Amino acid sequence: MDILDVDLGARAYPILIGPRLLAREGAAIAARIPARDLLIVSNTTVAALHAPALGAALPGRRIVEVILPDGEIHKTLANVARILDVLVANRFGRDACVVALGGGVVGDMAGFAAACYQRGIAIAQVPTTLLAQVDSSVGGKTGVNHPGGKNLIGAFHQPIAVIADTSTLDTLPDRELRAGLAEVVKYGLICDRAFFDWLEGNIDALLARDAAALAHAIRRSCELKAQIVARDEHERGERAWLNFGHTFGHAIESATGYASWLHGEAVGAGMLVAASMSRACGMLASADVVRIERLLKRAGLPLDTRAIKADAAHELMRLDKKVQAGRIRLVLLRQIGEACVTAEYPDDALAATLAGHFG
Amino acid sequence: MDILDVDLGARAYPILIGPRLLAREGAAIAARIPARDLLIVSNTTVAALHAPALGAALPGRRIVEVILPDGEIHKTLANVARILDVLVANRFGRDACVVALGGGVVGDMAGFAAACYQRGIAIAQVPTTLLAQVDSSVGGKTGVNHPGGKNLIGAFHQPIAVIADTSTLDTLPDRELRAGLAEVVKYGLICDRAFFDWLEGNIDALLARDAAALAHAIRRSCELKAQIVARDEHERGERAWLNFGHTFGHAIESATGYASWLHGEAVGAGMLVAASMSRACGMLASADVVRIERLLKRAGLPLDTRAIKADAAHELMRLDKKVQAGRIRLVLLRQIGEACVTAEYPDDALAATLAGHFG
Known part of the structure; x- marks a missing residue:
């Protein structure tokens, strides 16, 4: 496992990179995502493949899932509102953490929801596409598309950790x-x-x-x-x-x-x-x-x-x-x-x- | 006119306080709101009373208005989406500025829209209620209510200036x-x-x-x-x-x-x-x-x-x-x-x- 640091002072965070992280590095992952209450945001495709392994890496937590439809066309404010509704319905507090499990669409929406909920709670990124692992999961850009243009609505909100398990690419089309x-x-x-x-x-x-x-x-x-x-x-x-x-x-x-x-x-x-x-x-x-x-x-x-x-x-x-x-x-x-x-x-x-x- | 400073380093900003600021201190206001493109967000009650004076204080700008219904019950994500739609429809860029003219409800929604549009554009607060002048316009808390609770969705987004014209209180119920x-x-x-x-x-x-x-x-x-x-x-x-x-x-x-x-x-x-x-x-x-x-x-x-x-x-x-x-x-x-x-x-x-x- 490689560990890179994004050096942002008080908002610095690690990027964990390597094969079989979800399967074998549960302790390292759990240490970087300390919250008790976790909202895993994923999509219909990825959740079936990797949500069980992610849950197994984070034992003893209260885990709630939101499964969104797959695809850029679904990167909308309405779907961010759905994530927010689930956070509210489950009474998640400021000490909860959103965990994005998926590609750039999931990461951008989950990150924006975390940025807005109670004016900002923690987000951890677990990118499962090559694009998300090399780009969208790192750097804190979050947001959604507007019919008038791409990523027009969003926030800068840095993650607390990025977990890039390269084995998740095995199932990538x-x-x-x-x-x-x-x-x-x-x-x-x-x-x-x-x-x-x-x-x-x-x-x-x-x-x-x-x-x-x-x-x-x-x-x-x-x-x-x-x-x-x-x-x-x-x-x-x-x-x-x-x-x-x-x-x-x-x-x-x-x-x-x-x-x-x-x-x-x-x-x-x-x-x-x-x-x-x-x-x-x-x-x-x-x-x-x-x-x-x-x-x-x-x-x-x-x-x-x-x-x-x-x-x-x-x-x-x-x-x-x-x-x-x-x-x-x-x-x-x-x-x-x-x-x-x-x-x-x-x-x-x-x-x-x-x-x-x-x- | 009194000028107080909110000392936040790179995000420091002035609070202008005094009578008849909109009527008499246009130059001071215009200097603090330098953007060419302005979106004035107000409500049905306040816009009729003060929007003309605010516009007159900012000559030579491109001004678009969004007038929202009055009252806490309207402080919703749906109304923030309306503001965002107007920003997109008018092709406002990152160098545009949102100007909130009204009480806390208007200020909170306009501030949140500015925080989200293109991941953050400038917001100037022109509070017209006592509550907004002494509290909500200062400090950068923005957001909306959720059916599950008050101010559950929002962002920290400091204004570039607060213009507290105490004469606007003359018409306050x-x-x-x-x-x-x-x-x-x-x-x-x-x-x-x-x-x-x-x-x-x-x-x-x-x-x-x-x-x-x-x-x-x-x-x-x-x-x-x-x-x-x-x-x-x-x-x-x-x-x-x-x-x-x-x-x-x-x-x-x-x-x-x-x-x-x-x-x-x-x-x-x-x-x-x-x-x-x-x-x-x-x-x-x-x-x-x-x-x-x-x-x-x-x-x-x-x-x-x-x-x-x-x-x-x-x-x-x-x-x-x-x-x-x-x-x-x-x-x-x-x-x-x-x-x-x-x-x-x-x-x-x-x-x-x-x-x-x-x-």
Whole structure:
């Protein structure tokens, strides 16, 4: 078992990473989740697979479960209200803890409910998808979608612990594994060129679920995210790099009703658009755009976004949280391994980039 | 105009207090609310009286209004969702500011919406009731009621400024003035015996809306609250004193469906119960309970809670946010001007106190 620390002073917390944590490391998990009253939030798919093992790792507690429907389309304020109703109905106090067992959707909703209940109770994240293990469970971003845009309602609320049991990925569908790899590739692109190189050499092993390769990818991703979050918890600066590909990706998800693209898939396609835009702005070399596209293709990620109209994508981007003073701020690449945030780009470069990728 | 500072480091903010601020101090207000895009949240009663003056104090801005129904019964997650819908529909960005114009209900909901929108945008409080000016607009507590209990859903989200225009009290109904005085009396009881003495000598002037007396009461209340909040923003300790009377008061409000008691009235009656409990625990002298009851009566506050069953009140108290490890923590008085928080009290003293005040 690896233990990483997210260094946030009074809100610091550990990330436990390794195989068979739920089955074998109950004592370590129980020590990090000390509350007597636990609300486990999960979804219909994951609860059946892993809730019994999680419960067994936390003996002697009062455990209540909320099982939500599976899928990004269900990441709504109404479902957060359901979680809150269960907390109230069971008279959970400020000393209770919400435990999110599932992927990013479950983690975001459970975290937001914990942030709001009695103005904030503890949340522990037990991510069971690659995407959640390398990204959404770490860093304290919580929230839900609004019909008008992605993650428009939410809170910063750091977990007390993240328990990333890599064995839970054994039952993860291939499509979700690939979607998670998009976020892994993101870390290489924004801040670690050597990691990107490593991914080019190991993408086939990752897709084949080679345990050592997956363990390295997850650990390195969490390390990089933990460092960025520790330096910029509330996204005043550098943390925005983590949104690389997300402004375009959110537009893809929103335009398609959160139904046909997985979040990681939309981010993968969005990163290719962002790389193209970086080249159009004269930052990124064409050869690097080719390398990025090749790796994303090898990861099995869908990159064809021509079914979405360019105008619609542009309009949806204007609702992105990174809009300031009416202008869309973009995360772009100067080179592989070096991101920047800018609102200073030629509008015609953006229009041409959108026209090149969207319909 | 008086300016007090709430000293919270990076989240410090000013409280502007004085007569005719909206009419005469537009420049000072505009300087503290720099955003271009403003969402004014108000209610049907207050908007008609004060929204035009607030708008005139903030020229050259893009202003959108949300007018909510008036009353504690409307302090719901559904109405916060309405505010969020308007923010999304108008494409407000992270640099926008919500401005709460009204009493505690408006301020709590607008503050919570600002806390959740895009994971937190600015909120400015323009309180127009005595209760909001001396209590709810200062300190960053936001939230809504749940059918299962008062303020169970919410966030800590400090305002960027509080604009307390005492002239807005000219149109405040007498009943709401008296309800606000309950919270003023609270400050004397929990931490300032000299202020309690002053209130005994000036309660008639306050009820007669003597401008100098009101100004002193508001300023002193804000000073005391700002000091307590600065020392304990997230209620790990001393800030809980501010809940004196509130555990009993919330039970009164909840038992009566938030319909027949104003919040301040319930707090007033709750403070008398808490004083009785303090005496039953051997802390507070009987003569002091008599003084407290006499001042609350002179303030015109309703104190008869016998229509509520003692068992129902006890059950509702168990849902209070101050419950820890299943035990209700109470704010009690050692003497007038000195509060304490304790879970170490005889259960039969609580039962006898509840039986003495409730039906």
